[in-house]
Amino acid sequence: MGRPVLRTEEFVETSVSARFTVDPRNGVPLYLQLIEQIKRAVALGTLASGEQLPTVKALAVDLTINPNTVARAYRELERDRVIETSPGRGSFVRAGGAAAEAQQAGVDVAAGVLSEAVRESRALGIDASGQRVLFERALARWFPSEERDST
Amino acid sequence: MNAIAIDHLTKIYGSQRSVDDLSLTVGEGSVCGLLGPNGAGKSTTFKCLLALARPTSGTVEVAGAPVTPATFQYLGYVPETSALYEKFTVADHLEATRRAYEMFDPARAAELAATFKLDSKKRVGKLSKGQRTALAIVLAFSIRPRIFVLDEPASGLDPMFQRAVLDLIIDAAAGGASILFSSHQIGQVERAADSIAVLKGGKLVLRGDIDTLKGDEKVVEAIFPGDAPSPNGLAQDPRVRRIERNGRILRVHVTGDADGVVRTIDALSPRTIDVLDLSLEDIFLGAVNDGVA
Numbered sequence: 001m002g003r004p005v006l007r008t009e010e011f012v013e014t015s016v017s018a019r020f021t022v023d024p025r026n027g028v029p030l031y032l033q034l035i036e037q038i039k040r041a042v043a044l045g046t047l048a049s050g051e052q053l054p055t056v057k058a059l060a061v062d063l064t065i066n067p068n069t070v071a072r073a074y075r076e077l078e079r080d081r082v083i084e085t086s087p088g089r090g091s092f093v094r095a096g097g098a099a100a101e102a103q104q105a106g107v108d109v110a111a112g113v114l115s116e117a118v119r120e121s122r123a124l125g126i127d128a129s130g131q132r133v134l135f136e137r138a139l140a141r142w143f144p145s146e147e148r149d150s151t
Numbered sequence: 152m153n154a155i156a157i158d159h160l161t162k163i164y165g166s167q168r169s170v171d172d173l174s175l176t177v178g179e180g181s182v183c184g185l186l187g188p189n190g191a192g193k194s195t196t197f198k199c200l201l202a203l204a205r206p207t208s209g210t211v212e213v214a215g216a217p218v219t220p221a222t223f224q225y226l227g228y229v230p231e232t233s234a235l236y237e238k239f240t241v242a243d244h245l246e247a248t249r250r251a252y253e254m255f256d257p258a259r260a261a262e263l264a265a266t267f268k269l270d271s272k273k274r275v276g277k278l279s280k281g282q283r284t285a286l287a288i289v290l291a292f293s294i295r296p297r298i299f300v301l302d303e304p305a306s307g308l309d310p311m312f313q314r315a316v317l318d319l320i321i322d323a324a325a326g327g328a329s330i331l332f333s334s335h336q337i338g339q340v341e342r343a344a345d346s347i348a349v350l351k352g353g354k355l356v357l358r359g360d361i362d363t364l365k366g367d368e369k370v371v372e373a374i375f376p377g378d379a380p381s382p383n384g385l386a387q388d389p390r391v392r393r394i395e396r397n398g399r400i401l402r403v404h405v406t407g408d409a410d411g412v413v414r415t416i417d418a419l420s421p422r423t424i425d426v427l428d429l430s431l432e433d434i435f436l437g438a439v440n441d442g443v444a
Contacts, residue, residue, distance in 0.1 A: 024338055024341040024342055024431070025338070025430055025432075026428070026430070027365060027427065027428025027429050027430050027433075028365070028428055029361070029362035029363075029365040029366050030341075030361075030362060031362050032362070032366070056325075057325040057326075060321055060324070060325050061318070061321060061322060061325055064314075064317060064318065064321055064342050064343075065321070065342050065343075066182055066321065066324060066342065066343055066344060066345045067321070067324050067325040068180070068181060068182070068324075068345040069345060069361075069362065072362065119424070120423075123421075123422050123423050
């Protein structure tokens with residue numbers, strides 16, 4: 001048996017909605033799951049600035065979720081200035097606004113991860129000064145060439 | 152205007168309070184999933200909505216008016232025990248529906264009959280329970296109603312057809328229809344509905360927007376080095392719904408902001424503390440089991 005050969009016809013264009021999935025069993029509300037995925041797609045550039053999003057109806061049918069749930073996600077994304085909707089034309093990824101939003105999303109994720117790490121370390125009995133030493137060590141590992149103030 | 156308005160509905164069968172002072176509205180364009188254990192009063196509620204049972208007290212309204220024969224021109228329904236004629240074939244039912252409903256769409260009916268693989272020459276008497284449900288669905292969706300009242304629309308169907316029903320509900324909702332449906336499958340409700348109503352013993356025990364309920368309901372779970380202590384004052388906190396202690400594990404169910412509860416428990420020096428999101432299933436079970444010792 002030879003290795004499977006990728007034929008060109010297998011590279012099909014995926015629709016925008018095919019890039020999103022929601023998991024109803026997850027405790028996170030579906031509209032928040034959708035917001036998170038669209039923001040992430042914008043941050044990673046898989047949804048380009050100016051790109052058109054599916055209509056509420058189309059995305060609801062594609063994801064098999066309630067259209068009001070999709071509409072709620074779009075409303076919040078509009079309020080957060082990630083997308084803009086022009087009546088009669090549809091919803092589009094905002095130019096420019098997306099970059100600031102993406103940066104903020106990155107900061108939020110990082111803050112959450114760090115907070116978790118501190119909580120876990122504390123549960124293991126490591127006090128604040130001990131954790132500071134560990135944090136410095138981690139910084140030195142990932143930013144080896146940077147000069148830092150020694151305390 | 153509400154698509155469906157149930158106001159202080161009570162239905163008593165003999166000595167049984169099947170529905171007990173139920174008030175519930177479904178707004179225009181919204182989809183409400185009706186959940187509850189067997190015997191909770193779901194089917195009785197549907198019967199009252201479809202004028203198949205007379206309320207003992209209270210009222211039901213569809214599209215702002217009491218239910219009359221004219222209501223059924225724009226109301227699609229799937230009853231639990233299908234109102235189908237044993238000796239009629241599938242084709243006979245489609246024909247009878249075409250004559251009775253102004254909005255009947257024959258192309259749509261043919262497409263749906265094919266989707267559910269219904270043999271048009273078969274008599275209803277020869278159909279399985281699942282096929283009867285499928286026929287009821289085909290008829291309900293062929294008249295392009297604005298409002299749907301669906302009692303267990305996927306019961307007895309195989310998974311592929313259950314999915315088709317789910318798609319139909321979502322498609323109708325995307326077209327602006329208002330829908331009240333019951334299901335035993337929470338996954339279906341969670342996808343198709345924007346709100347849920349939970350019945351227990353004929354009473355409404357939980358009602359709300361699904362995303363809001365999921366966003367609000369949390370469990371703070373802490374694991375202690377020894378036996379979990381009983382936290383002082385938490386039981387009086389209005390946000391705390393339930394406290395469970397099981398060996399070293401303390402679980403506190405919170406509605407709304409959990410930060411205060413986290414701080415209180417954290418002061419007791421647990422080994423770990425986590426805030427867990429609840430799935431709709433957890434929330435449903437919580438509502439049904441609340442008050443059970």
